[in-house]
Amino acid sequence: xxxxxxxxxxxxxxxxxxxxxxxxxxxxxxxxxxxxxxxxxxxxxxxxxxxxxxxxxxxxxxxxxxxxxxxxxxxxxxxxxxxxxxxxxxxxxxxxxxxxxxxxxxxxxxxxxxxxxxxxxxxxxxxxxxxxxxxxxxxxxxxxxxxxxxxxxxxxxxxxxxxxxxxxxxxxxxxxxxxxxxxxxxxxxxxxxxxxxxxxxxxxxxxxxxxxxxxxxxxxxxxxxxxxxxxxxxxxxxxxxxxxxxxxxxxxxxxxxxxxxxxxxxxx
Amino acid sequence: xxxxxxxxxxxxxxxxxxxxxxxxxxxxxxxxxxxxxxxxxxxxxxxxxxxxxxxxxxxxxxxxxxxxxxxxxxxxxxxxxxxxxxxxxxxxxxxxxxxxxxxxxxxxxxxxxxxxxxxxxxxxxxxxxxxxxxxxxxxxxxxxxxxxxxxxxxxxxxxxxxxxxxxxxxxxxxxxxxxxxxxxxxxxxxxxxxxxxxxxxxxxxxxxxxxxxxxxxxxxxxxxxxxxxxxxxxxxxxxxxxxxxxxxxxxxxxxxxxxxxxxxxxxx
Numbered sequence: 001x002x003x004x005x006x007x008x009x010x011x012x013x014x015x016x017x018x019x020x021x022x023x024x025x026x027x028x029x030x031x032x033x034x035x036x037x038x039x040x041x042x043x044x045x046x047x048x049x050x051x052x053x054x055x056x057x058x059x060x061x062x063x064x065x066x067x068x069x070x071x072x073x074x075x076x077x078x079x080x081x082x083x084x085x086x087x088x089x090x091x092x093x094x095x096x097x098x099x100x101x102x103x104x105x106x107x108x109x110x111x112x113x114x115x116x117x118x119x120x121x122x123x124x125x126x127x128x129x130x131x132x133x134x135x136x137x138x139x140x141x142x143x144x145x146x147x148x149x150x151x152x153x154x155x156x157x158x159x160x161x162x163x164x165x166x167x168x169x170x171x172x173x174x175x176x177x178x179x180x181x182x183x184x185x186x187x188x189x190x191x192x193x194x195x196x197x198x199x200x201x202x203x204x205x206x207x208x209x210x211x212x213x214x215x216x217x218x219x220x221x222x223x224x225x226x227x228x229x230x231x232x233x234x235x236x237x238x239x240x241x242x243x244x245x246x247x248x249x250x251x252x253x254x255x256x257x258x259x260x261x262x263x264x265x266x267x268x
Numbered sequence: 269x270x271x272x273x274x275x276x277x278x279x280x281x282x283x284x285x286x287x288x289x290x291x292x293x294x295x296x297x298x299x300x301x302x303x304x305x306x307x308x309x310x311x312x313x314x315x316x317x318x319x320x321x322x323x324x325x326x327x328x329x330x331x332x333x334x335x336x337x338x339x340x341x342x343x344x345x346x347x348x349x350x351x352x353x354x355x356x357x358x359x360x361x362x363x364x365x366x367x368x369x370x371x372x373x374x375x376x377x378x379x380x381x382x383x384x385x386x387x388x389x390x391x392x393x394x395x396x397x398x399x400x401x402x403x404x405x406x407x408x409x410x411x412x413x414x415x416x417x418x419x420x421x422x423x424x425x426x427x428x429x430x431x432x433x434x435x436x437x438x439x440x441x442x443x444x445x446x447x448x449x450x451x452x453x454x455x456x457x458x459x460x461x462x463x464x465x466x467x468x469x470x471x472x473x474x475x476x477x478x479x480x481x482x483x484x485x486x487x488x489x490x491x492x493x494x495x496x497x498x499x500x501x502x503x504x505x506x507x508x509x510x511x512x513x514x515x516x517x518x519x520x521x522x523x524x525x526x527x528x529x530x531x532x533x534x535x536x
Contacts, residue, residue: 230469231307
């Protein structure tokens with residue numbers, strides 16, 4: 001039992017040490033993927049933190065999708081299963097403009113992949129362009145970050161082979177069918193394996209992004225913490241806290257884990 | 269001291285009772301305002317929760333700005349003060365498409381106003397169209413919600429006269445110069461006064477929105493709580509918890525308040 005608790009912590013420590021963080025005066029090319037039916041906060045939570053960092057750091061943003069132009073968070077039409085209730089769909093969502101397609105995105109340092117019900121629609125249509133893009137770009141990335149079921153895209157792209165990863169706990173049955181030789185971690189707010197960071201669902205992207213920014217801008221904790229307090233977010237800082245793995249009854253979850261997490265402003 | 273603590277709680281209880289929540293089978297016309305330089309999570313945090321509710325409830329969304337078309341969260345050019353460092357600016361932000369202008373927005377049940385550095389740019393230019401829109405529409409709204417410095421827009425529109433409200437604690441000096449006869453509450457994650465809900469900065473919009481959805485869909489707590497656990501957000505549920513009023517040394521803040529808040533999945 002002790003080794004089960006120590007091993008993930010040891011892995012994460014080694015992962016942190018293995019990757020090189022940015023010097024704060026460097027420019028960062030950040031790419032975010034959008035697809036019709038993406039989950040808004042998967043992208044916009046992290047993007048708020050990155051946007052706020054852009055007050056202080058040089059960051060270039062590319063918004064990448066199947067084609068240049070509008071992308072909606074409304075769920076595209078989905079096939080139902082015979083006899084089952086119609087699949088749930090998100091019916092509202094502004095259009096956000098993709099600046100690049102999978103064919104012409106610029107060189108990237110960091111790529112962020114969201115989840116969302118749109119994933120299911122793409123799979124139903126057999127559309128694998130997003131996975132092909134991730135597979136092609138991964139070798140040149142400094143970091144790959146996924147939120148929620150975005151890790152299923154990474155898994156299907158083959159980049160999680162032999163790695164540990166997590167995902168949205170409400171969708172676990174769907175998640176674990178993806179990828180070969182992926183160690184899907186049932187209790188984790190986020191997981192770090194090498195240069196791949198994967199978070200649990202939706203709001204967990206905020207917590208992972210804070211931890212990532214502390215890692216990435218490790219020579220300037222003061223600015224990262226100042227930014228978090230400007231956005232008044234008191235993050236979950238323990239990647240092993242995963243109340244939602246209990247709520248969603250994930251097989252293999254640590255049922256003795258705490259439902260409660262006590263948070264406060266960073267730096268205090 | 270006791271009356272100082274009891275009175276805000278009594279006011280909030282009366283406010284809850286005074287407004288009528290929706291029947292869950294009714295349609296809701298939700299309007300969100302965007303302006304160049306809005307703070308992304310002020311809108312997209314709440315909008316993720318509303319989007320997720322749209323799986324279960326009939327919601328119509330209007331994205332309203334100065335004109336139909338693209339709106340960015342990048343900060344527009346701002347004037348500096350002579351001798352002072354240049355004002356901070358957010359330099360990255362996708363374009364989001366406004367569906368309506370202040371001139372042609374449809375009838376609305378609920379209007380959500382974000383904050384962001386773009387507010388300052390509009391004030392510097394003497395552009396008051398947003399405030400005029402809010403003032404004109406407020407009498408027909410069921411609810412007005414503001415996040416962060418969005419409450420300064422409501423104050424300048426005159427709708428906070430005689431009311432209690434709060435705002436981003438990092439911008440407090442800027443905030444309290446707005447509006448006539450507004451009781452600016454220095455320690456509050458959010459404030460409810462009649463049908464106007466105002467939250468503290470950025471991430472506080474998520475907490476206020478959860479509380480609002482429990483109020484608005486009071487005949488269906490089960491669905492609201494199911495939605496919150498799908499998005500894996502454990503909200504701050506005490507509107508009086510305001511660690512950031514202490515962090516930002518807000519005059520009049522409750523310095524004895526707790527920096528720590530212990531949160532857990534709703535319904536657990």
